[in-house]
Amino acid sequence: MTRAAGGAPGSSRRLPETGAVLEVRRAVRGWLADYAPDAGQGVAVALSGGADSLALTAAAVVEAAAVDALVVDHQLQSGSDKVAAEAAAKALSLGCRSAHVLPVEVGSAGGLEAAARQARYAALDAARGGLPVLLGHTxxxxxxxxxxxxxxxxGGRSIQGMAAFAEPxxxxxxxxxxxxxxxxxxDLGLTPHEDPHNSAPEFTRVRLRHEVLPLLEEVLGGGVAGALARTAEQLRDDGAVLDALADELLHVASAAPVRAGGPSGGDGPHNDGADSDCPTLSIETLATAPAALRRRAIRAWLRAGGAKALTNKHLQAVDELITAWRGQGGVAVGGGAPGSRLVAAREHGRLTLRLHGSR
Incomplete structure (x- = not known):
């Protein structure tokens, strides 16, 4: 369902200048300046009807050129269509250019939370019309x-948190x-929708929100949430530098020749699996690199070669092909194709990634 707004969005919309309104507006204005300075066509906002996305929508209407509200109806609860319609109506009353209700079918793969997230992001991506989509994560x-x-x-990558912008x-x-x-x-007289799932204790994130974080705040004397967020930002900055150095290592390792008779030559049987598009890497080059860079390089190389759902166990096993060689066979990593599996192996001084037919 799509509904067009009657009013003109943008700077003509006025909001009361309360402390909360000004803080959210500053946050949205700063984001637009940093990440979407040329967003003349406006932005889309993912609107659930909850307090976070309503506040974001209200501020975006004032700060952005135009706002299209995207309301995902997961159809998991009775009356969810009415909740979505009410959220769309609020978006229009705030001054959005349009409001779109997007019904989705939620599967079961990976659990309800993961399946709902996958369906939601797919629907938002399909409906955004090339615009960046603003999310109400606080x-x-x-x-x-x-x-x-x-x-x-x-590792550090898993606690970098969410990025301020990961296109779109x-x-x-x-x-x-x-x-x-x-x-x-x-302050605006808006009544947010209270999603029952946000207080359901069977969800891990809900228990973190209502039990773990309050306990940490009490035990550690407050400021825990802010400290965790600052840590994530610092690790993200550090990670960007390490990723760039790991890319450089991959370039060197893929271009390096194997020295005949060298310490890394002659190991491992030749693999008769199908070649992949992933370049082979010099064992010697990787073995002499710092561990932190080598592991990042391996992860990026595996992902580029089609590996899926990589775990620390996968990465450790592939790293041991380089640093703890005992004649072990290849390491199967998630990915591949029907009837085949993706295997990383050590062959004649090179790290290879190939498809193997199922046995």
Whole structure:
């Protein structure tokens, strides 16, 4: 469903200058300046009807050239169509150029949370019309994401949190507390929708929100959410530098020849699997690189070669082909094609990634 707004969006829309309104507006204005300075066609906003996305929509209408509201109806609860229609109506009353309700079918792969997320992002991407999509994730959401990543224990990358912009997804409110978005709604007389899933204890993120983070704040004397968010930002900056150095290492390792009779030559049987488009890498070059760069390079190389759902166990096993060679066979990583599997192996001084027929 698409509904056109009657009013003109943009700077003509006025909001009361309360502390909460000004804070959210500054956040949106700063994001637009940093990441979408030429967004003359406007932006899209993912609107659930909750406080965070309502606050974001209200501020975006004032700060952006135009706003199209995208309301995803997951159809998981009775009356979800009415909730979506109400959110669309609020978007138009705030001054959005248009409001689109996007019904989706949620599957079951990976659990309800993951399946709903996949369906939601696919629908938003299909409906955005080339515009960046602003999401209402707050500083509190960022803190929860960092804690979830910490539990996975897969290194600095897993606790970098969410990016302010990962095209086409924008998150202007990562520095804004959830309490501020609720206050903005109160200041504007908006009644946010309270999703029952946001208080359902069977979801890990809900328990983090209502049990773990409050306990950490109490035990550590406050400021935990902000500290986690700052840590994520610092790790993201560090990660960008390490990723660039890892790319350089991959370039050198793929171009390096194998020295005849060298310490890395003659190892491993020749692999008769089908070649992939992934270049082979010099074992010697990788073995002499710092561990942090080598592991990042391996991860990027595997992903470029089609590996899916990489785990720390996969990465460790492939790294041992380089640093702890004992004559072991190749490492099967997620990916490949029907009837085949993707295998990383050590062959004649090179690290290879090939498709093997199923046996």
């Amino acid at each position: 500083l509190d959401d960022q803190a929860e994401t960092v804690l979830l990543g910490l539990a996975r224990g897969s 997804w924008g998150r202007p409110l990562l520095g804004v507390r959830r309490a501020v978005t609720r206050q903005l709604c109160a």
